[in-house]
Amino acid sequence: MQDLLYFVQQLINGLTIGSAYALIAIGYTMVYGIIGMINFAHGEVYMIGAYTALIAITGLAAFGIAWLPLVLLVALVCAVIVSSAMGWAVERVAYRPVRGRHRLIPLISAIGMSIFLQNYVHLAQGSRNMGFPLLIEGGFRFGAADSFQTSISYMQITIFITTLVCMTALSLFISRSRTGRACRAVSQDLGMSNLLGIDTNKIIAATFVIGAALAAVAGLLLGMYYGSIDPLFGFIAGLKAFTAAVLGGIGSIPGAMLGGIILGISESMTSGYLSGEYKDVVSFGLLILILLFKPTGLLGKPEVEKI
Amino acid sequence: MLEVRNLSMRFGGLLAVDQVSLNVQEHEIVSIIGPNGAGKTTVFNCMSGFYAPTGGEILFQGREIQGTPDYKISRLGLVRTFQHVRLFNKMTVVENLLVAQHRHLNTNLLSGLIKTPNYREREQKSLDRAAYWLDRVGLLELANREAGNLAYGQQRRLEIARCMVTEPQLLMLDEPAAGLNPAETRELNQLIISLKEDYRVSVVLIEHDMSLVMEISDRINVINQGKPLASGTPDEIRHNDDVIKAYLGEA
């Protein structure tokens, strides 16, 4: 019984982290689907989202505003706005001018951008980690009081539900709205969409903005969940989210969700049964294995080499 | 020397090539013609090893080669050009030809690092061969230009020269006259005939330029919608009703 409870606990932790990874992974997967590049700076956009949320929360506290829904809403809105602006600016400055050049060039530009943003926050806010207040406290507990108890915190439930809401909204947006249709058209054939009068520049910018907004949501959620953030906060999370995107099949939105959850669970199982130190090794190992044996991921479409 | 039997290639639900057969004798120019999208280039891609065909056999010198990796096929003496010229653009013209002779120069690292006499000798030989072919296609003056900066017709010729320095037995040309002006096409004509006459290679040709095809081909294969339609000498093809209907009639 105890073992089972322990297992369920790891499962819950994995689902929580995994669904947050999925939110970040959307940014990688949509951008890759449309312009075929890895947006290396996406992890940094997520980190900036977390910082903005923390700044907003601290600012509200300074004015003595403590009504939880308001605080969360303001933090969320601020994070989403600033991250979206960042995503837009990054695309404009570092990616649009190099679009269509040799594959290496946008990739190096993206790495440069990632390093730049990391150090931008580092210089502005210092390198020390900042405590993130846990605004949503409490939770449910299962199991006898004298032995191991499985717990689900309200925070975890919040993360899970927020992710589901965001994912559903995104899917509806992609499948129903005009912009969503244009997005799909551009990811099928950029040149042709351009000829058909779709403003591809706008669509690509929109992709970056949507990805950045979802990353900002994840930044607020994971910031609260982990309880502290620092400028390197985005780097590893970005890699994890990228792994999730690849795992599920890059370019596929349900794939990102699936990949995120698989990755989250395998990580929490590693931490729970092996050692927390090796959880990164496991996720990188998973990434390498997937790329070697099924590079299109679980839900991705195979690519035919064109000659 | 080359025999293709009942070659089929399926991409998902699409049967791009269906039961195509083809054979090429020594010192012969064989053309494959057909409307756009007929599956000609797919046949080439199967023959040169870029695709593993889903059905049928390809025999080269009596050896089955279907499904063999591309680089191994070209080492057997079966090399090709591409519909859209594929040069090593940032490398110079002569370097393009030296890369192609890689396997003639396949020495170990150490002998190259210390430049043994044997290595020098082989290097000189491949330089001489490169110079010979550049002269042959009229690019010797441009040997040290970057390949990407050449005019289109020159790039086409360089691509053929790059194949020829590998000393192939069978050369596959994918629309070599595409984008050339009439004068350049005539030159190309001469070149392809000379490859057969003077250098004893067989040529398989995909081409849309009918005057070129009719003038130089020994035999012609017509493919339509992935299926073989007719084959024979240029005269036979010219008078074949099916072909006229499906292909020449269109034009």
Next chain:
Amino acid sequence: MATQNIKHALFCAFITLLISFPILGLNLESAGTTLELTGADSATIVAILVAAIVVFLFQTFRDSILTAAGKMPKLNRWSDRQPMPQEKRLKLENLFMTLIMISALIWPFIVSRGSVDLSTLVLIYVMLALGLNVVVGLAGLLDLGYVAFYAVGAYTFALLSQYLGVSFWIALPAGALLAALFGLALGFPVLRLRGDYLAIVTLGFGEIIRILLNNWTSLTGGPNGIGGIPDPTLFGMEFGRRIKEEGNISFHDFFGIPYDSTHKIIFLYLIALVLAFISFLAIRRLMSMPVGRSWEALREDEIAARSLGLSRTGVKLSAFTIGAFFAGFAGTVFASKQGFISPESFVFLESAIVLAIVVLGGMGSQVGVILAAIAVTILPELAREFSEYRMLIFGAAMVLMMVWRPQGLMPMRRVHINLQKQE
């Protein structure tokens, strides 16, 4: 047109404010257990406003500014000069290299101890950059885990000396070969991946190796690292004040000169110099060999290269392995220079720095890469205030280089070959 321009410019200026004000203008400070928010000093606020205004003005008058910039006299007077003839250029280049070598040989005897030590570090980066240049610049494979091979070289020496008492001169080839072997083993499965996937996977490998070094405490000492790595010896002569190993004599006793700890530093510098020079020559030769040409061919057009009989895996693997080999070299020298190594020296940032060097210098260009290695390592030391902004500037420089000058500051020049007409 004009109103649209102004609308767009206003939007851009607003975005500039959005991305700079919250992060730069509002600073989080820990106050005990809670956080406090303080506004930045007025200089920062003014800077943010100025930035927004500059963006606004630029976007408003974008068209006229760009036309004006096009008409301006060229800043670089040499930009449309004819390239000099091949022979003259080669002579000049050789002369230049000889001069650099001579001054590099005299250098340690005229400058301070600290400068020599820094120069050794520069040479280590030169070796790393030359090696990565093979992988990224010539073969076009973006390796983001390059630091892993550097770590393999360093840890090989550290572990061999700790457990088996092996000396520098044996560890040097051993470290390089083991790094090459790692390159071979890691490269084999991943090299058929496409460019951007390869980048991520190599990054993952780099992190895995670092995490393993950090956690395999029984072997590597974990985060505490390994110390007491011996100095190199010169024909059995030691550079310490006292002899560590039976039968050796010390350098100062042999020559009858007083002990000076600088001797060791200079000696290490000279070793690094010779190794860097050997790397330079070896790679330069490789570039004009069939293997070097096939690297570039594969970078330029993989399909064409395959159609000419080049095996994709074979060619990529050779580049990966040779690049790793030079990283192993550099790692061994680094271990010996520091006398102590820990996983902290082998983080992703190091890979990024070496990549920045290759990109700034000009992918494929050896002279460019060497100059960039010198600049990137020395500049932060010269200007201390600058060192804080070092990575920020590197990042920005990488983006700007890709946008404006992807061929680097000193692009690679192709070697011309004289051909004789054949009959």
